[in-house]
Amino acid sequence: MKTIVHAFLLLFSVYGFSQINYEPGYFINNQGVRKDCLIKNLDWKNNPSEILYRFTQDGDTQTAKVAEIAEFGVGEESFYKRFKFNVDVSGVSLYDMSHKKEPIWEEQTALLKVITKGDVYLYKYENSDLVRYFISVSPHDKVEQLIYKQYLKDESVIYENNYFRQQLLLILTPGQSTTRDFDKLKYTEKDITALIAKYSTSATGQLTYKDLSGQHGESVINFKAVASASLVNFNYQENNSSYSFSESKPALGFGVEVEAVFPFNKNKWSFFAAPNYQVMSKIEGNEGNNSYSVSYNFIEIPAGVRHHFFLNKKLRLFADAGYRLAIPTGSAISFQGLNLEIQNAFRSFCGFWH
Structure with a gap:
């Protein structure tokens, strides 16, 4: 049996993230000359190797490398x-x-x-x-x-x-x-x-x-409810036999998501886990003279990393990548009077959301 689970999560939560912008700042060059400008504030985790700056919001973007910078600052942070x-x-x-x-x-x-x-x-x-x-x-x-x-x-x-x-x-x-x-x-x-x-x-x-230590921000833990609508596809082919069946049924689920937002890069990176329970409508049918039935309920545990993209001040997208474990519970497949065991499923996933 091959089981494919596609989950479309409906997420309900309130976020507080900062957009990466060009902000008022300055840098001092090797000649000791201070240049007031707008610097792209990346909320650096590692020590920066360069800065991107403009003299106006619509001006050309310029780059200053470490060797050209004696000191620089962005805002008060x-x-x-x-x-x-x-x-x-x-x-x-x-x-x-x-x-x-x-x-x-x-x-x-x-x-x-x-x-x-x-x-x-x-x-x-x-x-x-x-x-x-x-x-x-x-x-x-x-x-x-x-x-x-x-x-x-x-x-x-x-x-x-x-x-x-x-x-x-x-x-x-x-x-x-x-x-x-x-x-x-x-x-x-x-x-x-x-x-x-x-x-x-x-x-x-x-x-x-x-x-200035508190200006970098702190880790934030977010909790939210998760509702899901999934399409579960069952495909069965018996070895050395022409007997097979294929069915698709929707599954509804509910759970929670815990997200740990990292305190750098304007809180654009996070780790999440979203355990949830999903229930699928029972499948019953006949294939020739053979009858079959499928009951499939499962606990799903997706976990991975998330990156947020700010398209503008109101629109935000995020990309998830990680692994998902599906653990059957109260599930069974039967055909021709035989019962089959449904095993755990473990696979990777990635996708975009907004």
């Missing part, structure tokens, strides 16, 4: 500065994790994202799954990586090099010996930013720094 630096490129997954405690240094030039401004600047370097934090002090002409590294011993035990705690202790509390706030500090943007905030408060209670 994205600031980047170019540095030449050494970065630890040690692997972060078990598959390629190092057996050495010391960093594996590589010299790079990149635009680092500014997380905090003030007496102490915090920067973020991100390249796929590699995330590193950097710090600078006045006059902020060079950066130093905050060192954190996981490494293996004996192929099974993971150790940590937490030297970044000592680095921050020396920079934020010179001449002091207290380590309570540093001993359990985690190598995360949230924890490091909070620590800098605590030690960047003047005697009058005024902050001596600006926190």
Whole structure:
């Protein structure tokens, strides 16, 4: 038996996504000249290798590469500065994790994202799954990586090099010996930013720094009801026999969808799962002298990635791609007095919706 399920989902939900536009910004070139312009705000996850800009909304689009940009900013949410630096490129997954405690240094030039401004600047370097934090002090002409590294011993035990705690202790509390706030500090943007905030408060209670970490956005979880109308096609051909039958019946279903929206690229990427239960009308018929009946109800679990496309301010499309598992429940096929087992179905899918 060959079973093909085509599901057309009717989705009911309310979204809050931002469209990628050219927004007011600036960049400073190698001669120190500031150019105010409109920059295409891609809400970069990785450190950008270039920017697209215009001087008017209808003007020609121009490109500036890393080598041409000393600094740039878009609105109040994205600031980047170019540095030449050494970065630890040690692997972060078990598959390629190092057996050495010391960093594996590589010299790079990149635009680092500014997380905090003030007496102490915090920067973020991100390249796929590699995330590193950097710090600078006045006059902020060079950066130093905050060192954190996981490494293996004996192929099974993971150790940590937490030297970044000592680095921050020396920079934020010179001449002091207290380590309570540093001993359990985690190598995360949230924890490091909070620590800098605590030690960047003047005697009058005024902050001596600006926190930009919250401008990037956060992950969002969406829930929505899912109704489905499916066409289920059954095609059966008995081996070594001319006996066969083919039927199509609609199936109705209901369920829920959970979508985790990623906090980058203007929330255009997400992961979703939409478990639902579908019920098909019973099939009964005769093929020659042979009778048959089919009852098919199933739990369907599609899961995958989603990308949103903004055609204009009101019209949005999205593309899904992933895998779908169909698990029969209360289902049976019988013909000529015999009962057949319906097995689970697992296949890939892709499609566009709006």
